[in-house]
Amino acid sequence: MQHPGNLFVVAAPSGAGKSSLVKALRELDAHVSPSVSHTTRAPRGQEKHGREYFFASEQEFDAMVANNAFVEWANVHGKRYGTSKRALADRLAGGADVLLEIDYQGALQVKQAFPEAVLIFILPPSWEELRARLENRGEDSPEVIELRLKNASEEMAQVGKFDFVIINELFETALFDLKAIIHAQRLKYAAQRSARADTFASLNIT
Ligand SMILES: Nc1ncnc2c1ncn2[C@@H]1O[C@H](COP(=O)(O)OP(=O)(O)OP(=O)(O)O)[C@@H](O)[C@H]1O
Numbered sequence: 001m002q003h004p005g006n007l008f009v010v011a012a013p014s015g016a017g018k019s020s021l022v023k024a025l026r027e028l029d030a031h032v033s034p035s036v037s038h039t040t041r042a043p044r045g046q047e048k049h050g051r052e053y054f055f056a057s058e059q060e061f062d063a064m065v066a067n068n069a070f071v072e073w074a075n076v077h078g079k080r081y082g083t084s085k086r087a088l089a090d091r092l093a094g095g096a097d098v099l100l101e102i103d104y105q106g107a108l109q110v111k112q113a114f115p116e117a118v119l120i121f122i123l124p125p126s127w128e129e130l131r132a133r134l135e136n137r138g139e140d141s142p143e144v145i146e147l148r149l150k151n152a153s154e155e156m157a158q159v160g161k162f163d164f165v166i167i168n169e170l171f172e173t174a175l176f177d178l179k180a181i182i183h184a185q186r187l188k189y190a191a192q193r194s195a196r197a198d199t200f201a202s203l204n205i206t
């Protein structure tokens with residue numbers, strides 16, 4: 001599918017810092033539009049329906065799967081999460097750069113559907129730091145934290161399938177890297193578009 005916006009996918013093990021990085025990026029770059037996913041997990045803390053997620057019952061999620069409403073969906077830490085086609089198509093068609101914050105299974109499904117999507121993986125600097133970030137965040141029970149840490153090794157084993165890797169040790173450095181990747185992709189895409197336009201013009205294609 002051709003579309004005027006760029007598509008970025010950011011994945012990471014839980015607690016590596018992807019939401020914090022994406023939030024900071026969005027404060028600096030209004031052209032990056034997030035996509036709001038659907039999930040069957042319960043809201044945490046201050047989360048609002050339609051802002052962080054569309055919170056769906058198992059039956060509602062089943063119906064969306066049956067209606068082929070997702071670009072991608074996956075089981076993550078025992079719950080289901082998915083990006084709806086509606087969340088993506090309108091934004092891309094409108095020329096926005098869309099950034100999906102999803103797990104690696106979803107990222108690989110997106111790459112199948114949109115080969116031009118740029119896949120970025122965020123790594124924590126160490127296991128100790130990953131655990132500390134999950135514990136200090138104070139949002140998940142000890143059982144949930146253990147499950148997320150257990151799943152992190154399978155997730156991190158997928159890093160080679162991504163286009164870029166950022167190690168989120170110093171936050172400002174990782175944010176700089178993320179901005180640089182997005183900037184480089186915009187320049188590349190703009191150059192391709194202009195080369196295409198030149199070729200079209202030389203061939204008298206309007
Ligand atoms: N570079 C960093 N140094 C220290 N702490 C950080 C850094 N980046 C993020 N954090 C902190 O680590 C915790 C986890 O970050 P965040 O919630 O962004 O992770 P996440 O990858 O989005 O996790 P999840 O997938 O569970 O939503 C937060 O408390 C955040 O403030």
Ligand SMILES: Nc1nc2c(ncn2[C@@H]2O[C@H](COP(=O)(O)O)[C@@H](O)[C@H]2O)c(=O)[nH]1
Binds near residue numbers: 083103107
């Ligand atoms: N495949 C998808 N994964 C998603 C999506 N939205 C979020 N996620 C990932 O789930 C975990 C857990 O998120 P949390 O908010 O419960 O901490 C994390 O890795 C998210 O990136 C989605 O639409 N598809």
